[in-house]
Amino acid sequence: MTNVVNETSSDLRVVGKSLPRVDAVGKLKGLTAYTDDMELPNTLYCKLLRSHHPHARVLSIDTSAALAMEGVAAVITGDDLPIKYGIMPTSQDEHALENEKVRFVGDPVAAVAAVDEETALAACKLIKIEYEPLEAIESIEHALLPPSDEPIHDYAGPGNIHRMGALEFGDVDQGFENSSHIREDIFFYEGNTHLPMEQHSAIATFVGDKLTLWSSTQNPHYVHRALARVFDMPMGHIRVVAAPHGGGFGGKSDPFSHEMAVCKLAMVTGRPVKCTLTREEVFYVHRGRHPVLMWVRTGVSEDGKIMAMHFRTALDGGAYGSYGPASMLYTGALQTTTYNIPAYRFEGVRVFTNKAPCGPKRGHGTPQPRFALELHLDKIAQEIGLDPVELRRRNYVKPYTRTVNHLRITSCGIEEVTDRVIEASGFLNRKRRLGHGMGFAISSYMCGAGLPIYWNKLPHSECIIQVNRGGVSLYCGATDIGQGSDTVLATVAAEQLGLWPTDIRVVSGDTDLAPVDLGSYSSRVTFMAGNAALQAAREMRDILVDAVAEKMECSPQEVMVADGKVGELTFEEAATLAQEKVGVLSTRGSYAPPPNIGGRYKASGVGPSPAYSYSAAVADLDADPYSGEIQLNKVWIAHDIGRSINSLAVKGQVEGGVYMGLSEAMMEAQLYRHGLHKQPSMLDYKSFTFFEMPEVETFLVETVDLEGPYGAKEVGQGPLLPVIPAVASAVHDALDVWVDEVPITPDKIMRALDAKAKGREGRYGPKNFPKISYPSIVKVPPFDASSSPF
């Protein structure tokens, strides 16, 4: 079904091989204990009482009847957790339990700990809350108007505006003046959610003055910081363990109410407390893809060169800040990492609405503008009579260059990934017939955010390798959320130490046992934690080699490390020798991105990355002109991975990204009606099953990045991005109508066909972009190439 082509050969022994994950056996045999599988003695069970109002003042909370119920150990409210928190320094706007007002249906108000879940749930029903409903804001347009009673938050504004940004690089007006052709388009991308198979779960204990939290979190370090803040405790007294993880995709990246609640209840009761969310609650916790309305205007020269681009976005943020300030800037940051745009203006706004809070989902803030940009270029190509692939090629960025917004491009396989999918799919020679279409798109993604979420100069990733009586342990705060980061780290170390990945015991995601890694977000782990592991492993190799060289009376260069041996000795013998010589065998590695990878203007923190991956996709489908139904036939995907650390794991990430992209392109949508989530269940929230998923052919392009570990770049997020516009473009190819809105569903296709039949534009999508008072534009001179080699 899938063909993986590795393009570079090398003398690496384990890196790049197609090997099983190091954690496979436990998962296959049902032995891996995810958070809800853990059971501590004398545990209490927690349920949260959540608001059923989208927007209301909390007038009073009476917990007395719940507290009196048999089997109830404790009931807490916002009074017990008065300190606010939030993932970003600029969005400290959440109470674990709200006691002044609720902002969406599902906002937690109280928490009960009881002998079992059933009792806790029954006790929640006895809590009396008096609400005063306020006007609920449910759309971007509504949120932009002055609120009729009060804004959802009082710290932002004006009104329900959360954040705005306006930047210009180069002279955009001049660029448009010099253009021979200018086009404007409007697009909308509906919100959707992560839908991890595992519901969020957390267990806390409080023993002496030490708090421990096990949680299905992607980012134990940031949860650690949030707990220290909320409980006003030294970080040294708190331990956060990211338990084996049943899927994240960005949805377990924020600190959450249930995590705070179990910690507080463990403190109050002196007993372990567990909380596992129901599937319905997972939909309310959300933090998923923002709905984004987009307007784009581009000027091109006669030969199809982009002269200037102006991109406007408006994000529906839901009820809280979350990662929102970054999400908003990401909708404007990475347009330039694929196309050379000499003059670029971006204006963005994120508004608050009374819906479950949005945040980061695979591709964070970039799938929406990527969909818009790729379709917009298709339309330009059609208008100026140029092949859409050729138009893109004329504007591709080059390796080792800077973008107009100062992002540093290093290795760049954009031409190669294009070649692979275009050749394999026969895109250029496709036979045109009604109802059959092919679409092409490309994209780029970061290998980790260049800056941490809170300002600090510490390394982004740290790793310790210890060799003890021949056994190798690798300690790193990175969190394996299923993407395979433990396998990556073990493979990186095994290559240096002449071992097999399963010879390395990885201790990860634990703030006590492992040094900090910032977390599994922004596709940062392979690049950053991988480099930290590489440094520690090289150092360990040197210690072993030196000890063996001394014994063998030869130079260290003569000592080969491979196949479980160090020179003539077995690894275990070499380790014992070295331990006799130097004592404890422990080495360290750390990684921080180079300081010069981005610009130095306000809001320049979003976008820079030590490297960018590149992906290209072609989608082939049949679209029924009478029903609008789409049958996907095949997707070709090529990904510039830099170097594949484990081909099997990389292939899995590529296919998983394609799957998630297709599923959200065609059916996933987080929809509301009168403040209520319309489909908070896995049956009603539609996603792809085995039946919908088409054949995927995968090509890996290895550009060997100079700074990546063994040359590796990211794969977790990039391959999702081109899939969505490729599907939209294929629908146009099949039916000659544009659906400028995601998800692309049969009803929208039929409306576009209907419009065309009535002589109107064959299009479905938003018609207007609202008038928004963006702030005055910060003008940033384009990157000065004379000041730096690239």
Added chain:
Amino acid sequence: MGSIGSREVLELSVNGRSHELLVKPYATLLEILREDLRLTGTKHGCEAGECGTCVVLIDGVPQLSCLVLPGQIEGSEITTIEGVTNGSELHPVQQAFMDHGALQCGYCTPGMILSSVALLESNPVPSREEIKEALSGNLCRCTGYASIIEAVEDAGRFMA
């Protein structure tokens, strides 16, 4: 089934071992397996029969354990992921999942494996459409499904 107070006495055979349990009449098989027998290899993703994560075999037939009540399973033989093989060996389906990278986060994996085992025991050389049909009630968010189909085909060839 007898009862003591509000609880019912349930005789249940799981992975070849008989148990006599006192359960709530409305406890689901999922809850009995995970909470009473501490067989946590059976996962839960929705507890509403929507995701396939909690699939176990009841007399060899894949069923959603979150929708099964004690009264329906008295005298049945239940197979969970813990009972797919004896000892530390992997079942051919588990081995194929490992070799094909058909698991990532691993949370849907036990249900996916049990559905696959049931299919292959009745039909060792299934077509792709038959595999899709048999597994269509099991959702996976990580793999994109392709590697799972390859693993089931491969395991079938081994088992045939």
